[in-house]
Amino acid sequence: MPQLSIWLMALAAASFTAKVTAADAELMRVTAAMKNSFEAKRQATLDRLDQDETQALCTSYTDSPLPPAIAQRIAAANRATIRPPAAGQYLGDWKRGEQIAETGTGLQFSDDPSKPAGGNCYACHELSGVEMAFGTIGPSLRHYGKLRGATTVVLEMAWGKLYNSNAQTPCSNMPRFGHRGILTEQQLKDVMAYLFDSASPVNQ
Amino acid sequence: MSMIRCTTLVSLAVLIVSSPATLRAETSTVDAIAEYHAMFGDENPAELWQLRGKNLWEQPRGPKNVALSKCDLGLGAGVIDGAYAQLPRWFDDTQRVQDLESRLVFCMVTLQGFAEERLLKTRFGDGPKKSELEALTAYLVAASRGHKVAVSLTHPAEQAAYDLGRGAFFYRAGPHDFACATCHGEAGKRIRLQVLPKLTEVEGARSAYTSWPAYRVSQGELRTMEWRLADCFRQQRLPQLKYGSEIAIGLTMFLAKNANGGVMTAPAIKR
Numbered sequence: 408m409p410q411l412s413i414w415l416m417a418l419a420a421a422s423f424t425a426k427v428t429a430a431d432a433e434l435m436r437v438t439a440a441m442k443n444s445f446e447a448k449r450q451a452t453l454d455r456l457d458q459d460e461t462q463a464l465c466t467s468y469t470d471s472p473l474p475p476a477i478a479q480r481i482a483a484a485n486r487a488t489i490r491p492p493a494a495g496q497y498l499g500d501w502k503r504g505e506q507i508a509e510t511g512t513g514l515q516f517s518d519d520p521s522k523p524a525g526g527n528c529y530a531c532h533e534l535s536g537v538e539m540a541f542g543t544i545g546p547s548l549r550h551y552g553k554l555r556g557a558t559t560v561v562l563e564m565a566w567g568k569l570y571n572s573n574a575q576t577p578c579s580n581m582p583r584f585g586h587r588g589i590l591t592e593q594q595l596k597d598v599m600a601y602l603f604d605s606a607s608p609v610n611q
Numbered sequence: 612m613s614m615i616r617c618t619t620l621v622s623l624a625v626l627i628v629s630s631p632a633t634l635r636a637e638t639s640t641v642d643a644i645a646e647y648h649a650m651f652g653d654e655n656p657a658e659l660w661q662l663r664g665k666n667l668w669e670q671p672r673g674p675k676n677v678a679l680s681k682c683d684l685g686l687g688a689g690v691i692d693g694a695y696a697q698l699p700r701w702f703d704d705t706q707r708v709q710d711l712e713s714r715l716v717f718c719m720v721t722l723q724g725f726a727e728e729r730l731l732k733t734r735f736g737d738g739p740k741k742s743e744l745e746a747l748t749a750y751l752v753a754a755s756r757g758h759k760v761a762v763s764l765t766h767p768a769e770q771a772a773y774d775l776g777r778g779a780f781f782y783r784a785g786p787h788d789f790a791c792a793t794c795h796g797e798a799g800k801r802i803r804l805q806v807l808p809k810l811t812e813v814e815g816a817r818s819a820y821t822s823w824p825a826y827r828v829s830q831g832e833l834r835t836m837e838w839r840l841a842d843c844f845r846q847q848r849l850p851q852l853k854y855g856s857e858i859a860i861g862l863t864m865f866l867a868k869n870a871n872g873g874v875m876t877a878p879a880i881k882r
Contacts, residue, residue, distance in 0.1 A: 437778030444856035451850040455785045462783040469781040469792065514786050514848045530802045542802040544794065573788075582787040589786055 430467050451516035461485060465578035473577060481577035488586040489570045497562040497599050504601030505608065507594050508534060514589065524589050526598055531581070534601070535608030544580055552603035553610040565602060569595050657749055657826040657878035660833040664750025667743055673723025682718035684711065684751065695755035696875050699864045701766040708772040710863045712837045713855035715747055734854050736832050745824075748835045752824055755875045760820060762867040769864065772857070776865030779858045780810070785848040791862070793847075805882070810866055817873030820866050825879040833878060836863055 441456045458466065461481050468477065491497075506525075513524020529538055531545035555561045567574055570585030584590040590598070601607050668691075671678050684694035685702070699710040705717055712734075719725045736742035764770045780791040791810070794802060798809040808815035824835040834842075840862055841852040852859055 433774075433778060437775060437782055440775050440857050440861070441779065441782060441784070444853050444858035445844075445850040446853055448851040451845075451848065453850055455849055458782075458784055462788055465788075466781055466783050466790070469790075515845050516851065517845060540803045542800070542805075544797075544800045544802065544807075580793050582789075587786045587788075 434463065434467055448516040450514065450518075450520045461573055461577075468578070478577045482574055485571045485573040485577075485583065485586065486567075488583075489567050489574060490585070490592075491563070491566065492592055492596055497566055497596060498557075498603060499593060499596030499598075499600045501597070501600040501604040501607040501609075503594075504597035504599070505535075507590065507598050508601055509538070523591070523594065526584060526590055526594070528598070536611060537608055548602065548609065551609050552605070552607070557603045562599070562603070565599060566595070569598060655826055655878065655880045656831075657753075657824075657833050657880065660746045660749035660826070661753050661878065662750075663741070664746035664748070667747050668750055673719065673725045675722065675724040677722055679718055679722060679747075681722055682715075684714060691751055691754040693755050693758040695752045696758040696760050697762060699762065699769075699772065699860050699867065701768050708766075708768050708860055708864065710836065710855070710860050711748055711751060712744055712835055713860060715744060715751075716855060719743075731854055735834075735838055738831070745833050745835055745838075748824055749833050749878050752835075752875070752877050756877070758875050760817070760867055760870045760873050760875060762864060762871060764868060772861045772864040773868055774861075775857060776861030776863065779862050780865055787848050789847040791843065791847075811869060813869065813872070816866055816869035820870035821873045821875050822877050822879035822881070824877050825881040827881055829882055836866075 438456070438458070442453065445453060445456060447453050461484065464477055464481055465473075468474075473481075508526055508528035510525025511527040511530060512518045512522070513527075518524075528534060528548075529541045531542045533541040533543075533547040533549050534551070536549065551565075564575075568581075569590075571583040572579040572581035573583055582589055585592070585595055602609055604610065668679050680689040682689065683702075683704075684691060685697055685700045686692075686694045695711055698714070699708050701708050702714070707713075709717065716727060716730055719730055720727050730744060733740060733742045734744050736745050762769075764773055780795075783790040783793075790796075794800070794807050795810040795815070797807075798812065798815060800807050808819040810816050810819060823839055824833060826833045837854055837859055840859055841854075844850075844852045
């Protein structure tokens, strides 16, 4: 019996390795085809097809639930990228934050690279009670600051979510705005103010 | 043309201005979009592309001055009824899996003697710069109206194209980490007011696939599946998808297979 158990364990380990290898081979094949199928256009260069470890792991586990060890690995790697704002000042100007939340352009080859990118928050989230053209891929952020308060812990959590969503939710649909350099530190602070300022339409 | 577009835009403006209250609730928002689509019902400018495409298909053209009647879209030379509903498919003569657009390029180059670069230069029309490929596609797709989508994966290369398309659908990349699945992996979601079909399931895949190509009101152009895919990748912040590339054809195969059995209604009209 003990011998059988050991043999079964070895078999399980072998089949697990084989499965991962097949998935890796499939991802390599797709990556190669992607590189053959695109051409650089303005700021959208071919290196954008290269996946970092997080992107590759999230692609590999699209079909199956993320194993806890992999989820922890992704969360830890992304947590390590988060940089708090200078002097612990989390909040900027909510009016500029609103513009960033409304703006969907930035980093597409059709966009003017000299203009700052938007955060496009409204593509996926409800925020103010006025803007009705909001998407539903992400949760509603209506009354965000009003519901949570603005304690240091809450501010740190929200900053971390904006800076690198994968630190809290591995393989999140939400872009890693700070880590990937989509928004600047000042822009992130402005979006934070849009979420937390009591005068912001989000909290009205 | 401009009259149609003008009327459409005014109707849309009236719809938005006159019903802010109904736009409040999510369900009403979806209703408003349906209402907006219903307004276009009988007047689809896609018919202008279809007419132009019919002439391009039937008339002797190109350096060799021949018509496309010898072009085999998979059901035999010159057979167009229902051909689009079975594409992409494997072709023995090219030893490739091809979608309609890449097959058309092949026919126009080999039968009519056109230069491929010339055809690809105007693959997407832009106002006065008309696209022959978009017009031909509109005509040939219309010849599949009422036919059920019926792509096959029996040839190993067809299965490989499907697998590749599936892989591309879930491939996360670029500064925003977007994959096709980011927006099209869940049913009932929206970007802004745009309802997003879940393309991995029958219902969503059918509603999307059977209504492309479409006349895009916002662009005043008829757009094909090749354009649809390339523009999704632009919004994903990825580079330019090459026309007729293995990813373009693979993704089309993936979507078509998921939509198998759905009845073709394209060319449709979309926002």
